Amino acid sequence: MIARKPCETFVGRQRVKLYDGGRAPNPRRVRVFLAEKGIEVPRVEIDMGAMGHRGAEVTRRNPLQRLPVLELDDGTILTESIAICRYFEELYPEPALFGHGALGKAQVEMWQRRLELNFLFTVGQAFRHIHPAMKEWEVPQIAEWGEVNKPRAVQFLEIFDRELQNREFAAGDAYSVADITGMIGIDFMKPARIALPEELRNVRRWYETVSARPSARA
Numbered sequence: 001m002i003a004r005k006p007c008e009t010f011v012g013r014q015r016v017k018l019y020d021g022g023r024a025p026n027p028r029r030v031r032v033f034l035a036e037k038g039i040e041v042p043r044v045e046i047d048m049g050a051m052g053h054r055g056a057e058v059t060r061r062n063p064l065q066r067l068p069v070l071e072l073d074d075g076t077i078l079t080e081s082i083a084i085c086r087y088f089e090e091l092y093p094e095p096a097l098f099g100h101g102a103l104g105k106a107q108v109e110m111w112q113r114r115l116e117l118n119f120l121f122t123v124g125q126a127f128r129h130i131h132p133a134m135k136e137w138e139v140p141q142i143a144e145w146g147e148v149n150k151p152r153a154v155q156f157l158e159i160f161d162r163e164l165q166n167r168e169f170a171a172g173d174a175y176s177v178a179d180i181t182g183m184i185g186i187d188f189m190k191p192a193r194i195a196l197p198e199e200l201r202n203v204r205r206w207y208e209t210v211s212a213r214p215s216a217r218a
Contacts (some may be wrong), residue, residue, distance in 0.1 A: 014072045016041055018084075019058060021048045021067035025120060025184045026081040028218065030068050032180045033085045035215035037092050051136075082112065085177055097177045104172065111171040111178035118156040120185040125149040127192035150194050153185075157196070157203055164202035168209065175210065183210045 020043045021027035034041060046052040046067055054065045061069045062079045070078040070087065078084050089098050099108035128138040129146030160170075160182070170178035186207050189196060196204070210216065 014074065016073070017044060017071045018042065019044045019046055019061065019067055019069040019071070021046050021053060024048055024067065025124065025188050026066070027068040028184055029081045029177075029180050030070075030084050031218035032184070032215045033097060033177060034088065035218040036095065036097060036175070036180075036213075037088060039088060039092060082116075082177070095175075097175070097180075099171065099174075099176060104174075108171045108176045108178055112176070112181055114156075115160075115170060115178055115182040115185060119153055119160070120181055120188065122149040122153040122156070123185050123188045123192045123194060126153065126194060127188065130193060131191060150192070153189070153192075153194055154197060157200055161200040161202045164206050169206070175213070179206075179210045183207065183216060187211075 018030065018041045020031070022045065044057075046055075046058060048067065052058065053067050058067065058069060059065055061071060061077050064079070066079065068079070068081060068084060070084045072078075078087055086098065089096070096104075097108075099105035126146045126149040128134045129142050129149075135141050164170075167173060169175050170182050186196065186203075196207075198204075
């Protein structure tokens with residue numbers, strides 16, 4: 001078991017505060033990453049359902065009004081989930097979730113980007129443009145665009161399924177940040193009303209493996 005690392009031990013004795021957005025995919029990516037690292041970070045819970053991410057507390061830290069937001073005690077602000085994860089990776093390189101060596105890191109980067117841009121993003125577009133709860137978030141909400149993205153997400157998973165024939169995890173034989181992105185994309189398919197095809201057996205096997213990790217409950 002990984003020892004829990006309190007935030008006070010960070011390089012430069014920087015204390016940090018994470019503005020978190022609950023079950024939304026990007027805040028959850030950071031929480032799963034931190035759980036894998038065994039890092040505990042103080043969190044400020046923002047109610048995104050009540051549009052808390054558009055309030056003054058978040059807006060003055062991130063004018064894009066998006067979560068998560070990491071604030072250091074010197075006033076430095078980091079946004080974007082992968083940038084925040086990279087910050088912690090540099091401070092705590094083991095277990096390595098961005099890969100080892102030039103090739104390993106490049107492979108993780110490649111699959112992280114593929115899973116983020118071709119899968120998680122398309123699932124998110126389907127959800128944001130179809131789900132009734134997102135009507136006030138996505139203006140204009142264009143149902144036709146949401147429907148267009150449903151088959152795109154599945155088409156990518158078909159490619160991913162073939163890739164997983166000969167390896168356990170997204171980028172190779174070791175669990176990485178790419179697996180976190182992919183797992184959360186699969187979880188996001190349900191509210192986006194996208195069915196995971198039964199025939200994608202390698203994807204299903206991989207998903208069962210990564211979602212069984214304790215960090216998946218973060």
